[in-house]
Amino acid sequence: MAKEIKLVLVTPSYYPQIGGLETHVKEIAERLIKSIPVEVYTLSHNLTKRIEIEEIDGVMVKRFKATTLTDGIRVVSSEFTRELKTCNANVIHLQGFHSLLPYYLSRTRLLHKLIITAHYHGKGHTFLRNILFNCYKPTLKKIARSAERVISVSKYEKSLILKELNVDEDRVIVIPNGVSSDIFDVIHRASSQNFCKILSIGRLEKYKHFDMLIKAMRILDRDFKLTIVGDGPERCNLLGLIDKFGLSDRIFLKSNLSRKDLLEEYISSNLFVLLSYHEAFSIVVAEAQYLGLNTIVPNASALSEFVEGGYAYGVNLPLTPRKVADAIIEISNLPAPLKKYAPWTWDSVAEEHIKLYRSLC
Template sequence: MKIAQVCPRYHPDIGGVETHVKAISERLVKYGLDIEVICTNPFRKSVYGKTPHREETINEVKVTRFRSIAPNDAFFFAPGIYNYLKNRDYYVIHAHSYHAFPALFAAFAKKGRKLVFTPYYHGAGHSFIRNILLKSYRPLGARIFKKADKVVCVSQFELNLIKKHFNVPASKLIHIPNGINLDEFRDVKPLERKHKTILFVGRLEKYKGVQHIIQALPLLEEYRLEIVGTGLYGQELKKLASKLGVSERIDWIKELSRAELLRHYKSADVFVMPSQFEAYGITVAEALASGVPCIVATGSALEEFVDDETCIGMSHPIESALLASTIESVCSRRANKVKNLMDWDEVVNKLTKIYDEK
C-alpha cells in the first residue's frame, strides 16, 4: 500500500505535527507499507537550485521537500505539491495541519483516492494578522473536511471544535490521541545539574507563551531556563531576556537528537507550556512520560492533561508572580503517573484500520 503523508514541515524541524508524522511514518514503514512524506522548506535557492523539490531518506522513510513561500514561518504555500500528488499512484493521501496550505493541495489532488485528514485544529490564528487570514481561508479549509473520508482528531477538544466550526458529520470524525513510545523513556540517564531547571520545548512563536516564563525568571533566582526550539519570535525573546537581566540564566538550544532531548526532559525539574492554542500538546505528554511535573495554560487541548497533581493548569492572562510561585511549588513533585497516554504502536494500528476501510 502506497501512502503519502503530507505536512508543512518534517524532521529535523521540531513541533507537534513534525513529531506526529515522523512517529507514524517510521512505524508504518516497519509494517511494510510504502510511505512517502511530502513537506516543504522555506525557499532556499542554494539548496534546491533549479529543481522544485529535493528528496532524501530519513530512517527508511522517503522524504520529498518542496520549495515554499512561508511569510513569518507560516502557511507554507507550495503549489508544486498539488501536481506531484496528482500524478502519482498513492492509495491513501494522509494530510496534516489545517493551518497550512499543503493539506489543501492534498485535498484538491485527491482524484478518487482515500483522503485522511489530521487537522490539529485549534480554532484561532496566532496573531491579529493570522486571525484575519484564517477567517478568509475558512471557506477553502472547509473543503478539506468535505473531501476527507476520515478526520482524525488528536484530542476531544479538537473534535468538539471541528463539530462546532465546520459541521462535519460525526461518522467522519474519530478521536485518536498522539502517541508516546513509553519504552524510550525508561532507563534514560539524566544530565548532571548544579541548578534547578525549567524546560520549554517547541516552536518560538508568541502564542506559545515563552515570554511568560522569561518574565517570571527574575523571581526565580535559583533556576535556569532551557528553551529547545527555533522560530522567528526568538529574537524578541532574547531582547526581553536582556531587558530583564536574565540572559545569563537561559540556554537557547536550536536542535537536539532524540536521545539528547530525552535526557533534557529527564533532567528538568518542571516543564512549562503556557501556549494559548494547542490541538494536543505532545511535548507535555513527553514531559509527563519522563516523570517531569508540568504547568500548562488552560483554554485549549492542554487542559486535558490537567489533574492538579502531575499537571497544573493556569488561565490566561499569565501572571508572572503566580507562575513563579507555581513553578516553585511543583518542583518538589515527580509525575509518577502517566495518564491517558497512548503508545504510538496503538496509534498506528488504529490508522492502518482506517487506511484499509472500504
C-alpha cells in the same frame, strides 16, 4: 478482497524542521513503511530544483519548491498538484489545516481516498494569520466534509472540529499522539544541585509565550533556573529579553539537541512548564509527565485535558508573569509528584492508522 494500501502523506513541512506536526508525521511514516508503501510530499522554499527527492530513515520524501509570502504562508508550484493527481497511491493523508495545502487539495480533482489529520487550533497565531484563517474556514469545511475520516489528536480538538467545521461526528475519530519508546528506558533523577531546574520545550513562536516564562523568572528567587529547548522565529527576541533582564546566568536557550541530549534535559529537571494557549495535543507535555516531572500548563485548549485528569497543574487564563511564578513556587513545594500519565506509543498510533486505512480500502 481488500486492495493493497499505497499511501502518500501530504504535509507542509517535514524533518529536519522541528515541531509537533513534523514529529507526528515522521514518527508514523517510519513505522507505516514497515507494513505499507509510503511516500511523503512536503514543501520547501529553499530548493535549487522544483522537486527534490531523498530517503530519510527508509521513507521516500519528495520536497516541492514553494514560494513564501507574508507571515510564512507558502504557495505551492504546479508540479505539486500534478504529482498529486498522477501518483499511484490510493490513499492521500493530509496533515494539518494551518497551511494552504487544504486549499490546493480542494481544487485538485483527486480519485484517491482522502484522510485528514487536522492539527487544528481554530485560529491563526498572528493578527494577520487570524484574519486570513477566518476567511479560510469555508475551504476547510468543504475539504473536511469531503474526507473519508478526519483524525483529531485529542477530545478537545475533536470538539473544536465538530463545532467549527460541521463535520458528521461519526467521521471524526481520536487517535492521540504518541511518545518515543526510549522514554520507557530512562529514569527521572532530577537535579541534585541546590537549585530548582525548570524545563520548557517547543518551537519558539509568539503563541507559546516563552517571553511570559522569562518574565516570571524575574520574580522567582535565584535558586530557580530555566532551560528552554527549541528554535524558531522568536529566538532572537527571547535572547534579547534574557539579556535585557540580566538573566543569562539563570536562563539557558538550547537548540538542535540530539534525542539523547533532550532526554538528559528531561531527567535532570525538577519541573516542566509549557505556556502555549493553542495546542491540539502536546507531545513534550506527555513525555515530561511520564518521566515524573511535575508540569504546569495553561488551563486551556487540549492542555486542559491533562489538568482535568490530574496529571498537570493548570493556570487559568489570562496568564501573567505573577500567576506563572506563583504556580512554579507552589508546585515546587509539593511533597509528592502529581499523578503519572500513561501515554500512547508511536507504535500504537501507527497500528491505529493502518487499521483505518485497511477499513477504507
